[in-house]
Structure formats: structure tokens, C-alpha cells
Amino acid sequence: MQMQPRHCPNSRAFVGLALLLLLVSLASPASSCTAQERSSLLQLLAGLSRDGGLAATWRRDRDCCSWEGITCGGPDGEVTDVSLASRGLEGSISPSLGNLTGLLHLNLSHNSLSGGLPLELVSSSSIVVLDVSFNRLTGGLSELPPSASALPLQVFNISSNLFTGRFPSAIWEVMKSLVALNASTNSFTGQIPVTPCVGAPSLAVLELSFNEFSGNIPPGLSNCSVLKLLGAGYNNLNGTLPDELFKVTSLEHLSLPSNGLEGAINGISKLRNLVTLDLGGNELTGSIPESIGDLKRLEELHLEHNNMSGELPSALKQLHKSRNN
Ligand SMILES: *[C@@H]1O[C@H](CO)[C@@H](O)[C@H](O)[C@H]1NC(C)=O
Ligand SMILES: *[C@@H]1O[C@H](CO)[C@@H](O)[C@H](O)[C@H]1NC(C)=O
Ligand SMILES: *[C@@H]1O[C@H](CO)[C@@H](O)[C@H](O)[C@H]1NC(C)=O
Ligand SMILES: *[C@@H]1O[C@H](CO)[C@@H](O)[C@H](O)[C@H]1NC(C)=O
Ligand SMILES: *[C@@H]1O[C@H](CO)[C@@H](O)[C@H](O)[C@H]1NC(C)=O
Ligand SMILES: *[C@@H]1O[C@H](CO)[C@@H](O)[C@H](O)[C@H]1NC(C)=O
Ligand SMILES: *[C@@H]1O[C@H](CO)[C@@H](O)[C@H](O)[C@H]1NC(C)=O
Numbered sequence: 001m002q003m004q005p006r007h008c009p010n011s012r013a014f015v016g017l018a019l020l021l022l023l024v025s026l027a028s029p030a031s032s033c034t035a036q037e038r039s040s041l042l043q044l045l046a047g048l049s050r051d052g053g054l055a056a057t058w059r060r061d062r063d064c065c066s067w068e069g070i071t072c073g074g075p076d077g078e079v080t081d082v083s084l085a086s087r088g089l090e091g092s093i094s095p096s097l098g099n100l101t102g103l104l105h106l107n108l109s110h111n112s113l114s115g116g117l118p119l120e121l122v123s124s125s126s127i128v129v130l131d132v133s134f135n136r137l138t139g140g141l142s143e144l145p146p147s148a149s150a151l152p153l154q155v156f157n158i159s160s161n162l163f164t165g166r167f168p169s170a171i172w173e174v175m176k177s178l179v180a181l182n183a184s185t186n187s188f189t190g191q192i193p194v195t196p197c198v199g200a201p202s203l204a205v206l207e208l209s210f211n212e213f214s215g216n217i218p219p220g221l222s223n224c225s226v227l228k229l230l231g232a233g234y235n236n237l238n239g240t241l242p243d244e245l246f247k248v249t250s251l252e253h254l255s256l257p258s259n260g261l262e263g264a265i266n267g268i269s270k271l272r273n274l275v276t277l278d279l280g281g282n283e284l285t286g287s288i289p290e291s292i293g294d295l296k297r298l299e300e301l302h303l304e305h306n307n308m309s310g311e312l313p314s315a316l317k318q319l320h321k322s323r324n325n
Contacts, residue, residue, distance in 0.1 A: 033064035033072060036099065037079050041070065043096035044082075050112075052088035078102025085131070086110040093132070095120040102126060109133040109157070117141065117158065123174070128152050133159040133182065140165030150176040157182040159207065166190035167213075172199035180205035184231065187212055192232055195220030207231040209255065217256070219244035226250050233257040233278065246270040257281045257302060269294045276300040288313050 033041075041064050045055055058067045064079065065072035071081035079100050089111035097106065098120025106121065109131045116139040117132060123144055124130075130153060140163065154177050163186040172178075172193060178200040188211040195218065197203050203224055209231045216239030221230070227248055233255050240263030251271050255278040264286030265279065274295050280302040288308060292298075293315020301316075 032077065033070075033079060038062070038064045040094075040096040040099040041067070041079070041082075044094040047094040048089055048091035050088060050090035054084070054087065054089075074102055076102065081105045081107075083107045084111070089113055092116075093118055093121070093137075097121060098124055100126075105129045107131045108135065111135055113137060115139075117163075119144075122153075123151060124153070125149070126152065128177075129155040131155070131157040132161070133157045135161050137161040137163060139163065141168050141171065143168040144170050144174050150174060152177050154179045154202075156180070158186065159183060160185040162186065163188060167193060169193070172196050175200055178203055180207075182207040183211070184208060185210040189213065191215040192218065192235075192237070194218040195223055197221070197224035197227065201225070203227055205229045208235070209233040211235050213237060215239070217242055217245055217261075221245055222247045224248050224250070229253040229255075231255040233259065235259055237261060239263075241265060241267070243267055249273060252276070252297075254278070265289065268292065271295070272297075274298055278302040279306070281305040284308055287311065288316070290315065292316065 045051055045058065054068065061067065064070055065077065069082060069084045070079055071083070072078060073080040080102055082097065082103065083105065085107045089108070091113065092115035093108065093113055095118035097103065098118065103124065103126050106127055106129070113132070113135040114137065117137050119142045121127065121130060122141065151174050153175050156178060159182045165188065167188055167190060176199055179202050181203070182205065184207045190213065192208055192213045196206065204226050206227060207229065213232060213235040214237065217237060219242040222244035227250055230251060231253070234257065237256065237259040238261065241261060246267035249270065249272060252273050252275045254271065254274060255276065257278045258281040261279065261282040261284060263284065265284060266286065266289050268277070269289060269291035272295060275297050276299060284306040285308060287310025288303065290313045292313055
């Protein structure tokens with residue numbers, strides 16, 4: 001049989017395309033993943049019982065840097081981001097992701113992942129942002145060895161899962177870079193962290209609402225000099241608001257509703273940067289201090305469902321009046 005030379009009306013366009021492809025591949029030589037990285041990511045896939053169609057797209061290309069949800073970067077073109085939020089993933093989180101030595105951001109939020117959160121990820125020496133919120137993760141957070149070296153983790157969101165057990169205290173000794181911890185809407189028990197900011201001085205957000213924490217508000221929070229948000233509502237906290245809490249003048253949002261907190265709130269006006277204050281649904285007593293009017297930035301105040309008495313401070317009446325005008 002004789003091969004007929006095929007007539008190609010688009011040969012010029014074809015050469016142009018080939019040239020373009022060559023240029024593109026020359027322009028981004030660093031962006032190809034190592035066999036180890038590909039293997040770590042494929043192990044993640046292997047641990048999933050539903051992958052939301054990822055396998056189909058991932059298996060199409062050998063270079064994992066071009067896979068959906070994966071970003072490579074840095075001087076060596078390593079995998080730096082794994083962003084697989086809201087992908088309908090089911091199954092467990094593979095500890096193999098801890099082998100991605102250049103990984104900075106891992107976001108698996110809004111899936112239906114179950115099982116535990118691998119220690120390899122929590123104690124990763126590269127991850128800066130770890131968000132596994134809105135899943136069905138269970139078990140406790142493993143105690144990290146206090147001897148472990150300082151971790152780079154800054155944002156840790158484990159909110160809205162099924163975690164139980166006490167909050168490991170040694171976390172604060174190794175997570176020295178922590179800026180935001182969001183552990184809300186789980187079933188953690190025991191005391192809330194006693195002196196989190198001695199180990200993690202940059203802590204700005206501590207969100208622990210909707211858990212089963214008990215005991216008092218620890219005086220050791222006074223060491224939190226840049227804490228902006230403290231949320232521990234809907235727990236079983238009791239005792240009085242300690243004077244030391246009123247030293248955390250960086251606080252902008254203090255939210256402790258629906259606990260069993262008692263006593264008066266006389267020192268509250270020392271928290272002069274407060275924008276929102278929610279102490280509703282406790283057993284607080286005494287009157288609302290006149291000095292509450294000193295909180296010039298205050299926009300939201302909840303003190304309902306307590307056992308407070310006395311006159312409404314004139315400053316608040318003023319506020320009411322000016323809002324109505
Ligand atoms: C990747 O991590 C897993 C679990 O941590 C480990 O068992 C495995 O040996 C690692 N694989 C490679 C190629 O390093
Ligand atoms: C993770 O992804 C979700 C959905 O895109 C986003 O809302 C969330 O802010 C991300 N988490 C972090 C820590 O950036
Ligand atoms: C999880 O919490 C972090 C820090 O508070 C926040 O930046 C992130 O947006 C949260 N993620 C979701 C899905 O809300
Ligand atoms: C904590 O995470 C939840 C998601 O579960 C989010 O809605 C909330 O805004 C986060 N809180 C803070 C202070 O980042
Ligand atoms: C914590 O704060 C207290 C005063 O509230 C202070 O005496 C103590 O030295 C501080 N500790 C550290 C480690 O900063
Ligand atoms: C607070 O509750 C604990 C139990 O969780 C109890 O042992 C303690 O006596 C209570 N403290 C106050 C001041 O009511
Ligand atoms: C509420 O306050 C009133 C009067 O101050 C007092 O008689 C009552 O016992 C208090 N109730 C509770 C639950 O503390």
C-alpha cells in the first residue's frame with residue numbers, strides 16, 4: 001500500500017502552534033513535580049472513597065504541578081499549595097501529604113473527610129496554613145512532643161468537625177508561630193488553654209465556641225498581647241471573669257455567651273478596643289458599669305439573659321438616642 005502525502009491546509013497554523021508549545025515549555029522549566037511528590041498526591045487519592053472526579057483529571061497528566069487544585073512554586077518548583085475545598089471528597093486524609101516538603105497551604109475544608117487528622121500534617125515543618133474545617137474528622141489532636149522543633153504553622157482551622165478529647169497543652173510549645181486557631185464547633189472537653197500566648201506570642205484569633213470546654217477563664221490569657229478575638233461561647237465555662245482578662249487591651253471581639261459565668265463585669269471598660277462584646281446567657285450579676293460608655297469603638301453589646309440589675313448607664317441611653325436620631 002502506498003502512503004499518500006496528506007494535504008494539510010493548516011500546516012502553517014500547525015507549525016505556529018508547535019512553536020508556541022515549545023516556547024511555553026521553555027518558559028516554565030521549573031514547573032514539573034518529582035516522582036515522590038506525585039506519589040504522595042496519588043496516595044491521597046488512594047485514601048479517598050469519593051474523589052469528586054479528581055482521579056480522572058489527575059491521571060491525564062504526569063506533571064502533578066498542572067493538576068487541578070495543585071500549585072507549584074518557589075525556587076525549586078515544589079508543590080506549595082493543595083487547595084481541594086468543596087470537592088465532595090470522602091474518605092480519609094493520607095499522612096503521605098506530610099511528605100510534600102515544600103507544602104505551605106493545605107485547604108481541605110467543606111468536604112466529607114473522616115478519620116483522624118494525621119500527626120504528620122499537624123507537625124509538618126513546612127505547612128503555614130492548614131484548613132480542614134467542615135468535615136467529619138474524629139478523634140483527638142495528638143499530643144505533640146514538646147521536644148519537637150518550632151513549627152511554621154500560622155493558621156490552623158479544625159472548626160466544624162467531630163473532634164473530641166482535651167486540647168493538648170504541648171501544642172503551644174511547638175506552634176510558636178500560630179496567629180489563628182479556630183477549633184469551634186467540635187466536642188473538645190477540659191479546660192480552655194491556660195497560657196497559650198507564652199508559647200505562641202503572635203496569637204490573634206482564638207476561636208473555641210460550640211464545644212464542651214469547662215472550668216474558668218484562665219488568668220494566663222493576660223500574656224496575650226496581640227489577641228484580637230476570643231470566642232468561647234456555648235461551652236460549660238464557669239467562675240468569674242478574671243481581672244487579668246481586662247489587661248488584654250488588644251481585644252476587639254470578646255464572645256463568651258451561653259456559659260455559666262458569674263460575678264460582675266466592672267473591669268470591662270479597660271478593654272478599650274472592644275467592637276463586639278457578647279456575654280449573654282450567663283449568670284452575671286451586678287449592674288452594667290457607667291464606664292461602659294468609655295468603649296468608644298463598641299458596636300455590638302449583648303448582656304441579655306443574665307442576672308444583672310440596676311439602671312441602664314446613661315452612656316448607653318445616649319447611644320440608643322443617637323442611633324434613633
Ligand atoms: C510518605 O509518607 C508515608 C506516611 O508518612 C510513609 O510511610 C512513606 O514512606 C512516605 N513515602 C515516601 C516516598 O517518602
Ligand atoms: C479554604 O477554602 C475555603 C473555600 O474556598 C475558604 O473559604 C477558606 O477561607 C480557605 N481557608 C483559608 C485558611 O484560607
Ligand atoms: C478557618 O479559620 C481561618 C482562621 O480563623 C480563616 O482564615 C478561614 O477562612 C476559615 N475557613 C473557613 C472555611 O471558614
Ligand atoms: C472559624 O471557622 C468557621 C468555619 O467553621 C468560620 O465560620 C468562622 O468565621 C471562623 N472564625 C474565625 C474567627 O475565623
Ligand atoms: C505573663 O503575664 C504575667 C502578668 O500578667 C507576667 O507576670 C508574666 O511574667 C508573663 N509571662 C510571660 C512568660 O510572659
Ligand atoms: C466550675 O465547674 C467545675 C466542674 O466543671 C466545678 O468543679 C467547679 O467547682 C466550678 N466552679 C465554680 C466557681 O462554680
Ligand atoms: C438573681 O438576683 C436576685 C437578686 O439580686 C437573687 O435574689 C437571685 O437569687 C439571683 N438568681 C440567680 C440565679 O443567681
